[in-house]
Amino acid sequence: MIVVREFQDCDAAGAAEVYYESFKTYLKERMGPKRSAEYWQNSMKRFTTEEYDNISFVALDGDRVVGCISIAAALVRRLGTLTRIGVLPEYAGKGIGKMLFEEADRFWRERKMRKVATCVSSINTAAIKFYERCGFHCEGVLKDHFFPGVDEHQLALFY
Numbered sequence: 001m002i003v004v005r006e007f008q009d010c011d012a013a014g015a016a017e018v019y020y021e022s023f024k025t026y027l028k029e030r031m032g033p034k035r036s037a038e039y040w041q042n043s044m045k046r047f048t049t050e051e052y053d054n055i056s057f058v059a060l061d062g063d064r065v066v067g068c069i070s071i072a073a074a075l076v077r078r079l080g081t082l083t084r085i086g087v088l089p090e091y092a093g094k095g096i097g098k099m100l101f102e103e104a105d106r107f108w109r110e111r112k113m114r115k116v117a118t119c120v121s122s123i124n125t126a127a128i129k130f131y132e133r134c135g136f137h138c139e140g141v142l143k144d145h146f147f148p149g150v151d152e153h154q155l156a157l158f159y
């Protein structure tokens with residue numbers, strides 16, 4: 001059974017694996033070196049101020065981290081951000097990305113977000129379909145953004 005809960009420090013090594021293996025599926029030779037567990041422990045730690053709330057959730061199969069989502073809520077602007085999401089390739093297509101999104105969706109709704117933004121590479125056809133299924137629409141295209149020759153689709157979800 002897959003369980004989704006808030007990220008804890010003990011998930012950091014698993015998260016490193018998830019984000020490396022999942023992003024490699026579409027970045028291929030563009031993929032940089034694998035980041036350490038310590039890096040992810042710092043970047044996925046809950047961080048809250050009066051104006052911002054940053055949180056990550058993990059999907060667990062037993063004690064194995066098989067998916068992660070990192071999100072933020074700008075509380076005054078009521079603007080959410082989906083920073084990144086990844087599911088281990090061997091677990092893709094089983095509804096785990098959707099489970100992670102639903103946890104994020106609950107978090108944004110509880111904080112009364114008006115809009116959620118994210119972006120996705122034009123070469124990442126699986127994620128484009130995934131985001132469409134979650135209700136995102138394309139608001140614009142950023143040309144040659146993170147990599148030369150690869151456009152980014154700026155996506156938005158309105159509540």
Ligand SMILES: CC(C)(COP(=O)(O)OP(=O)(O)OC[C@H]1O[C@@H](n2cnc3c(N)ncnc32)[C@H](O)[C@@H]1OP(=O)(O)O)[C@@H](O)C(=O)NCCC(=O)NCCS
Nearest residue numbers: 022085086087092093094095096097098126127129130133
């Ligand atoms: C994008 C990603 C998180 C989706 O996770 P997932 O667990 O495979 O997705 P799910 O099984 O929950 O699918 C949810 C919906 O998206 C659709 N979808 C997911 N992958 C798809 C694909 N490759 N092709 C077509 N549709 C797809 C599903 O059909 C499903 O639709 P439904 O609600 O109508 O059934 C996963 O493919 C991934 O980790 N990709 C690499 C990392 C990445 O691209 N992250 C986002 C970059 S910004």
